[in-house]
Amino acid sequence: MAAVLVVAALAVGCHPVKVTGSGSPDSKGTRYAPTTPAPPPLGRHTPPAAAKHTTAPRPHRTTHHAPAAPRPVMAAGSRGAQVRELQARLGQLGLFDRSPTGYYASVTTASVRTFQRRQGLPRTGAVQPTAWRALRSQTRRPSHTELHPPTTRPVGTPDPRCMKGKVICISKRSNTLTWRVDGRIVSAMDVRFGSQYTPTREGVFALTFKSRHHVSTLYHTAMPYAMFFSGGQAVHYSADFAARGYSGASHGCVNVRDKTKIAALFDTVKKGTKVVVSR
The missing domain is CATH 1.10.101 (Muramoyl-pentapeptide Carboxypeptidase; domain 1)
Known part of the structure; x- marks a missing residue:
């Protein structure tokens, strides 16, 4: 009889069947049959259980670097x-x-x-x-x-008029003075000249007189070791040239900034010594 009632209940699908034995009791002590999961409907895809995620090893990549440039022998900032x-x-x-x-x-x-x-x-x-x-x-x-040249700029090719005898050879092109004996350089030094308003005269001259502690009567400035060659124009030591370099200019004289060299030249040359000033 109980089997007939179970079949009838499944057929109409209304209430769960009361059974005795195993099962979960309700509030009244009635036990129910354990529920069995329904199979999936035919024709539907059931996803498989999630597979365990694994990471495939990455292939080793070889990086090719360009060869490093050779280290410079010298560069800006080097010295010696x-x-x-x-x-x-x-x-x-x-x-x-x-x-x-x-x-x-x-x-x-x-x-x-x-x-x-x-x-x-x-x-x-x-x-x-x-x-x-x-x-x-x-x-x-x-x-x-x-x-190890004696001047800041190369002396350059001398004027042909400087190649015979004892000559104070002055070049505006190279800003140098050389003391020459038959063309051979005995000493050399940096010089600067007058401005465009008071230019140093060019040509062949001879020393007229020397004044070791000369002071300009026109400009009231010191002109140590002055050696005059053309009127009031002379070769002499200039403290301003030694301090400021080529940012300044003379009033027509030939300024020398190496005091030791100009002093030695002053002691060597005599009145009448040839002077050549060339461009």
């Missing part, structure tokens, strides 16, 4: 004997128009760039090994005088 040699060698090629200083700054950088351009090399302004080898192959080893 090798820089002095570099400047002297560039000077032999006409690429450095000053006397070697041993300090690698903007002028040297520009000269190196010009050389690199001529050689078809990268214009870095720093001396790479390739550029240094090329420069050395195209120049000779600088002499001591080339490495």
Whole structure:
């Protein structure tokens, strides 16, 4: 009889069937049959259980780096004997128009760039090994005088009128004075000249007189070791030139800034000594 009632209840689908034995009791002590999950409807996809996530190992990648550029032999900020040699060698090629200083700054950088351009090399302004080898192959080893010249700028080619006898040879082109004996340089020094309103006269002259402690009667300024060659124009030591350099100018005289050298020249030359001032 109980089996018939179960079948009838399932057929109409109204209330759960009261059974005895196992099951969960309700508030009245009635036990219910345990519920069995219904199977999924036919034709529907049942997703599989989630698979355990695993990470596949990444393949090893080899990174290819470009070869590092060679370290420069010299660059801006370098200083010393090798820089002095570099400047002297560039000077032999006409690429450095000053006397070697041993300090690698903007002028040297520009000269190196010009050389690199001529050689078809990268214009870095720093001396790479390739550029240094090329420069050395195209120049000779600088002499001591080339490495340690007596003036800020090269003396340059002398005026032909300076090549015979004892001559004070003054060049406006190089801003230098050389004391020459039959063309040979005995001493050399930096000089500056008058402004455009009070220019230093050019030509061939002779010393008229010397005054060791001279003071200008016109400008009331000291002119130590004055050696007059054309009217009131003279070669003399200038403290202003020593302090300010080429930012100033004279009133027509030839200023010298090395006091030791001008003093030695003053003691050497005599009245009548030949003076050549050339452009």
